[in-house]
Amino acid sequence: MKQIEHTEASDRLISSKKNRQMDEVRGGILVRFCAFLMIAVSIAITIFLGIKGLQSFIVNGVSPIEFLTSINWNPTAENPEYGALPFIFGSIAVTLLSALIAAPLGIAGAIFMTEIAPAWGRKILQPVIELLVGIPSVVYGFIGLTVLVPFIGQFKSSGSGHSLLAGTIVLSIMILPTVTSIATDAMASLPKSLREGSYALGATRWQTIRRVLVPAAFPTLMTAVVLGMARAFGEALAVQMVIGNTRNLPESIMDTAGTLTTIITLNMGHTTYGSVENNTLWSMGLVLLVVSFMFILIIRYLSSRRKI
Amino acid sequence: MKKNKLWLLTFLTIALLAFVTACGNSSSSGDSKDSKGNASNKDEASGSITISGSSAMQPLVLAAAEKFMDKHPKADIQVQAGGSGTGLSQVSEGSVQIGNSDVFAEEKDGIDAKALKDHKVAVVGMAAAVNPEVGVKDITKDELKKIFTGKIKNWKELGGKDQKITLVNRPDSSGTRATFVKYALDGATPAEGITEDSSNTVKKLIAETPGAIGYLAFSYLTDDKITPLSIDGVKPEESNVESGKYTIWAYEHSYTKGEPEGLAKQFLDYLMSDEVQKEIVKDQGYISVSNMKVERDAAGKQSDK
Numbered sequence: 001m002k003q004i005e006h007t008e009a010s011d012r013l014i015s016s017k018k019n020r021q022m023d024e025v026r027g028g029i030l031v032r033f034c035a036f037l038m039i040a041v042s043i044a045i046t047i048f049l050g051i052k053g054l055q056s057f058i059v060n061g062v063s064p065i066e067f068l069t070s071i072n073w074n075p076t077a078e079n080p081e082y083g084a085l086p087f088i089f090g091s092i093a094v095t096l097l098s099a100l101i102a103a104p105l106g107i108a109g110a111i112f113m114t115e116i117a118p119a120w121g122r123k124i125l126q127p128v129i130e131l132l133v134g135i136p137s138v139v140y141g142f143i144g145l146t147v148l149v150p151f152i153g154q155f156k157s158s159g160s161g162h163s164l165l166a167g168t169i170v171l172s173i174m175i176l177p178t179v180t181s182i183a184t185d186a187m188a189s190l191p192k193s194l195r196e197g198s199y200a201l202g203a204t205r206w207q208t209i210r211r212v213l214v215p216a217a218f219p220t221l222m223t224a225v226v227l228g229m230a231r232a233f234g235e236a237l238a239v240q241m242v243i244g245n246t247r248n249l250p251e252s253i254m255d256t257a258g259t260l261t262t263i264i265t266l267n268m269g270h271t272t273y274g275s276v277e278n279n280t281l282w283s284m285g286l287v288l289l290v291v292s293f294m295f296i297l298i299i300r301y302l303s304s305r306r307k308i
Numbered sequence: 309m310k311k312n313k314l315w316l317l318t319f320l321t322i323a324l325l326a327f328v329t330a331c332g333n334s335s336s337s338g339d340s341k342d343s344k345g346n347a348s349n350k351d352e353a354s355g356s357i358t359i360s361g362s363s364a365m366q367p368l369v370l371a372a373a374e375k376f377m378d379k380h381p382k383a384d385i386q387v388q389a390g391g392s393g394t395g396l397s398q399v400s401e402g403s404v405q406i407g408n409s410d411v412f413a414e415e416k417d418g419i420d421a422k423a424l425k426d427h428k429v430a431v432v433g434m435a436a437a438v439n440p441e442v443g444v445k446d447i448t449k450d451e452l453k454k455i456f457t458g459k460i461k462n463w464k465e466l467g468g469k470d471q472k473i474t475l476v477n478r479p480d481s482s483g484t485r486a487t488f489v490k491y492a493l494d495g496a497t498p499a500e501g502i503t504e505d506s507s508n509t510v511k512k513l514i515a516e517t518p519g520a521i522g523y524l525a526f527s528y529l530t531d532d533k534i535t536p537l538s539i540d541g542v543k544p545e546e547s548n549v550e551s552g553k554y555t556i557w558a559y560e561h562s563y564t565k566g567e568p569e570g571l572a573k574q575f576l577d578y579l580m581s582d583e584v585q586k587e588i589v590k591d592q593g594y595i596s597v598s599n600m601k602v603e604r605d606a607a608g609k610q611s612d613k
Contacts, residue, residue, distance in 0.1 A: 268394075269391020270392055
């Protein structure tokens with residue numbers, strides 16, 4: 001053991017200038033290669049999805065306007081209709097609604113952990129949040145299907161509890177850890193001088209939190225919410241199990257709905273490569289990608305406005 | 309030391325890459341060699357093939373493949389499930405040797421059905437099944453159509469309980485749905501309802517949701533959690549499918565690109581053998597093709613054999 005340590009240290013100390021230069025070059029190449037690979041992969045995926053996603057419009061002649069605005073989805077009918085609006089609407093609705101639930105809960109949890117009870121609050125909440133992150137989405141979906149869906153079903157005049165509401169609840173629990181942990185980092189990174197200055201002016205703890213700390217951390221808190229929304233938007237498995245996957249525009253949150261991701265996962269395996277139906281699924285994937293890019297743009301914009 | 313580690317890392321990466329690419333090559337080159345080898349020695353099956361496609365067919369093909377591999381230890385048969393569309397696409401591309409499908413290749417867009425050879429492995433019967441509480445066991449085909457198109461909305465209209473009807477559908481592209489729409493609903497588009505892909509989930513939903521109706525393969529009708537409906541007095545039973553009285557059924561197809569060769573041919577022959585047709589096919593809840601007194605073509609025309 002000692003021998004090895006000895007040679008290691010001497011190796012480092014006496015290494016010749018030439019050797020060190022070689023190290024520099026090698027390290028530089030390795031890091032550049034990895035970075036280049038990452039960039040290349042993301043660009044390749046974007047291009048691939050772009051080409052595949054546009055094929056239904058270019059090759060199969062599906063009207064992009066119909067695709068984005070029609071509420072009729074009948075790909076197997078004699079006069080097939082390809083209106084994906086109900087699914088786009090479903091995806092957006094379920095994302096916004098789950099953010100509405102998860103944002104206040106997550107931000108309140110973050111405030112609790114950093115301001116109210118930094119010592120024991122963090123000790124308990126932190127592991128709870130990590131636990132929530134670790135649960136696979138299929139388990140969330142299965143619990144939702146077994147517990148939540150029959151429960152909601154009791155309040156409906158007929159049938160099962162598959163609904164936008166069930167999807168919203170499952171998703172909001174799933175994105176809660178994302179929102180909470182980023183919000184906690186945001187609150188914790190606020191400088192102590194802010195709190196002390198506020199207390200020195202005679203503000204109470206709640207006044208300090210409400211008037212000073214939350215406004216100061218606001219852009220990062222919003223970033224936390226948007227990141228949570230991005231996750232909700234892309235989730236397929238858990239939502240598919242509880243939302244009902246219908247192609248109607250939901251009239252209330254108790255109605256069944258479908259999302260882009262659930263329709264893709266339900267139909268992808270049954271369709272043949274290159275068929276119109278398969279291509280329209282790729283187009284839905286493209287819509288997902290475009291919306292994700294929009295989420296990233298929003299996050300970039302919010303980060304640039306960060307005050308502290 | 310540090311330098312050595314870096315070299316080791318680089319070496320390992322390269323070795324791994326080489327290994328992966330070598331694996332990819334060996335399986336494809338192995339195939340061609342094996343099929344040649346088989347020609348000279350017909351008794352011993354060896355080599356490797358990949359089968360993909362219909363998830364409904366996977367248990368059947370997998371059970372047969374395991375038995376086949378027990379008998380021929382040198383043969384390696386991989387059975388994947390990915391959906392009928394994936395199976396047909398991959399066999400047309402040549403990336404798998406056999407593609408399983410619930411529907412005729414002619415019924416799917418984007419597939420050159422003429423380049424594929426159809427092997428009808430089994431027949432699957434499908435039944436409309438309801439929650440046991442609705443109190444209806446026998447309906448006419450016309451009533452079934454009206455239920456699924458949303459014209460009948462309550463079970464009491466059919467003499468059952470006062471419960472609203474909840475439809476459990478399959479995705480548009482699903483082979484089960486295509487069969488049900490074609491032969492049970494005569495092509496009528498089903499009204500909206502909860503849509504699930506997996507037969508187990510559909511069964512769970514029908515069993516747990518008051519007033520629910522859905523459709524399932526016969527192999528899922530094993531217990532009394534759900535009640536299969538007789539249509540025009542004809543029970544959804546194997547004997548009625550075989551005689552042609554019960555019309556909601558479909559073939560389970562195994563497609564090959566052109567005539568099968570080597571191990572693929574040996575395995576398909578095995579699938580059609582009595583051992584598979586009389587035992588595994590029956591155990592898995594399917595109907596043997598050889599027992600069928602009627603047959604059907606890609607257009608859906610039924611005729612006596």
